[in-house]
Amino acid sequence: MADNSMVTLMAADHIEIQATLQAVKQCATLGTMLEVLDEQQTLGLPIPVLEVSGEALKKVIEWCEYHREDMVVETEQPGVAAQILTSLPQWDTEFFANIGDKDLLIKICNASNFLEIPLLLQYSIFVIAQALRGKSTEEMRAFLNIENDLTPEEEQKIREDNAWAMPQN
Amino acid sequence: MNPPTRIFPSSESTMPKRIDVCEDEELVALEDETESLTLHSKQARHAHGEGVEGAKESQGGLRNFLGELPYELFMKVLTFLRPSDLFRFQRTSRNNHAFVKREESRISQAVLNLRYSFLKECFLLPVLVTTLDSSVRDVLLSPERYEYTRTDKQIYQHVKRPEPTETCTCLTCVHRWYALSILVDFAHWQEHLDKPYCGLPWVPGGGFRTWNDDMLDDHAAVVRKALYSPLWYACLMETHLTSTTRSIRRQAVKKGNGRREFEMTEDDVNSGTDDFLNRAGPSSLNLPASREFYYELAYFLPTRYWGWRLSRWLYIPATQHDQDIGLILREVALRRKDQLAQQTKDEASEQA
Structure with missing residues (x-):
């Protein structure tokens, strides 16, 4: 199969998404599947991606299409995570800015983990962490939908113990 | 319209633990009678939402945002936070407080390696x-x-x-x-x-507590x-x-x-x-x-x-x-040796 040939992916909700083979190969899970499978028997059939919703898969493939000519980055290498902290590329910054919905962001994170796309996974984790940056405890609770189950006494004690570390909370 | 042909079995088809061997009709259908394994690992607990705030924990019926992530991804999110953010996150709930406490060493080490790799060398x-x-x-x-x-x-x-x-x-x-x-x-x-x-500001002297x-x-x-x-x-x-x-x-x-x-x-x-x-x-x-x-x-x-x-x-x-400890031990050993020699000398002179 040529790298520019089209592949159909089918999400958990039966939504079909077209992608170039080159983009699909950014996903290690799908790339391995395609290598193992008999091309003649599978040609033209949709590849089910049952762990991922159509909405998330669409965004993941959008990312893969943009990065289809990039080398697959091994993010466990030293320095890669630090590099992300200093500069998230412009296109990727806009990609995540356009997502807007935090549930979709989590879905993309989980999808990139399932599909084994190391760089997208690292980026999405970084974007989630960035969303928490500088937030007060109360803002974090609101953002993460966390119910405060600490008693006022417990909360006061934690606040006192960590007063130096978080003067504005 | 017929549903699209699947290359791989759907998750629903794998759910019943029954293995049908269709290609050879002489063989009867195999029934898997083994019991499902129950995982007791830390990862399994986290995957079910215990400790990592709880995937089911909610506020007004809303799902906890980070609870949707598996343990290892949740940990990675935390390692991208700054220490001051981690302190604030720790205070969001009892579960999160316990989780950060429990994983403090791993999280902090990752944060130090990621953000303060040179400073930590200067301040051991x-x-x-x-x-x-x-x-x-x-x-x-x-x-x-x-x-x-x-x-x-x-x-x-x-x-x-x-x-x-x-x-x-x-x-x-x-x-x-x-x-x-x-x-x-x-x-x-x-x-x-x-x-x-x-x-x-000037620090007053005079031996008072200031x-x-x-x-x-x-x-x-x-x-x-x-x-x-x-x-x-x-x-x-x-x-x-x-x-x-x-x-x-x-x-x-x-x-x-x-x-x-x-x-x-x-x-x-x-x-x-x-x-x-x-x-x-x-x-x-x-x-x-x-x-x-x-x-x-x-x-x-x-x-x-x-x-x-x-x-x-x-x-x-x-x-x-x-190296410093080695020096101290050598110095103390020498001093004790000198003291012993002096003591022996004094005793000898007293006896004389």
């Missing part, structure tokens, strides 16, 4: 007395070293002496204690230092927390990165002092990492002996110096503590 922790070999501990706590280590003899006005029963009193560890204490004190005075014409004594106690308490808590230690590194960027900015404005400036951009400041500190620059090995030195301090990164031949920063190795 003094070794705790409890972790020392008992023979070394006996020597360090012996009355012979009391004069050297007694805490009532205050040397500096801006930092408290280390407690000899808590941290090792070898030269390296005492230096490490002072470096961390100065880090805390330097951070405290940043607002004052940022304002030109706003001098540091605001400065209270402050030294508070600062020593912060350093002591860092001795036992990796998250507190990471928090000190975060604080010092802020102090460092502020002091570099301050000194950059003072063009007239003729000193070499340290190169730092706005992107460096915003990154929240100490990567830029690996660039060439002037060394700052000496400890500021008083607060007066803070005015002209471009940055405070003790235990490292620029190796011109190698063109990189060289750090005093962590093993320096072991």
Whole structure:
């Protein structure tokens, strides 16, 4: 199969998404599947991606299409995570800015983990962490939908113990 | 319309534990009678939402945002946070507090490696007395070293002496204690230092307990927390990165002092990492002996110096503590030998 040939992916909700083979190969899970499978028997059939919703898969493939000519980055290498902290590329910054919905962001994170796309996974984790940056405890609770189950006494004690570390909370 | 043909079986088709062998009709359908395995690992618990705040925990029926992530991804999110954010996150709920406490060491180590890889080399922790070999501990706590280590003899006005029963009193560890204490004190005075014409307050003398004594106690308490808590230690590194960027900015404005400036951009400041500190620059090995030195301090990164031949920063190795302990033990052994010789001599002269 040529790298520019089209592949159909089918999400958990039966939504079909077209992608170039080159983009699909950014996903290690799908790339391995395609290598193992008999091309003649599978040609033209949709590849089910049952762990991922159509909405998330669409965004993941959008990312893969943009990065289809990039080398697959091994993010466990030293320095890669630090590099992300200093500069998230412009296109990727806009990609995540356009997502807007935090549930979709989590879905993309989980999808990139399932599909084994190391760089997208690292980026999405970084974007989630960035969303928490500088937030007060109360803002974090609101953002993460966390119910405060600490008693006022417990909360006061934690606040006192960590007063130096978080003067504005 | 027929449903599309599947290359792989759907998750629904794998759910019943029944294996049908269709290709050979002579074989009967196999029934898998083994019981499902119940996973008891930490990861499995986290995957089911225990500990990681709980995937089911909700507020007004809404799902917890991070609870949707598996354990390893949740951990990765936390390692991208700054220590101060981690402290605030810890306070969001009882589960999150317990989780960060439990995983404190792993999270903090990852944060330190990611954000403060150079600062942590400059500010190593003094070794705790409890972790020392008992023979070394006996020597360090012996009355012979009391004069050297007694805490009532205050040397500096801006930092408290280390407690000899808590941290090792070898030269390296005492230096490490002072470096961390100065880090805390330097951070405290940043607002004052940022304002030109706003001098540091005068410390009254006369043997009375003053605001400065209270402050030294508070600062020593912060350093002591860092001795036992990796998250507190990471928090000190975060604080010092802020102090460092502020002091570099301050000194950059003072063009007239003729000193070499340290190169730092706005992107460096915003990154929240100490990567830029690996660039060439002037060394700052000496400890500021008083607060007066803070005015002209471009940055405070003790235990490292620029190796011109190698063109990189060289750090005093962590093993320096072991060498110092070796020196102390040799010195004590020699002194005891001299004392014994003197004692034998005295006894001989008495008998004569």
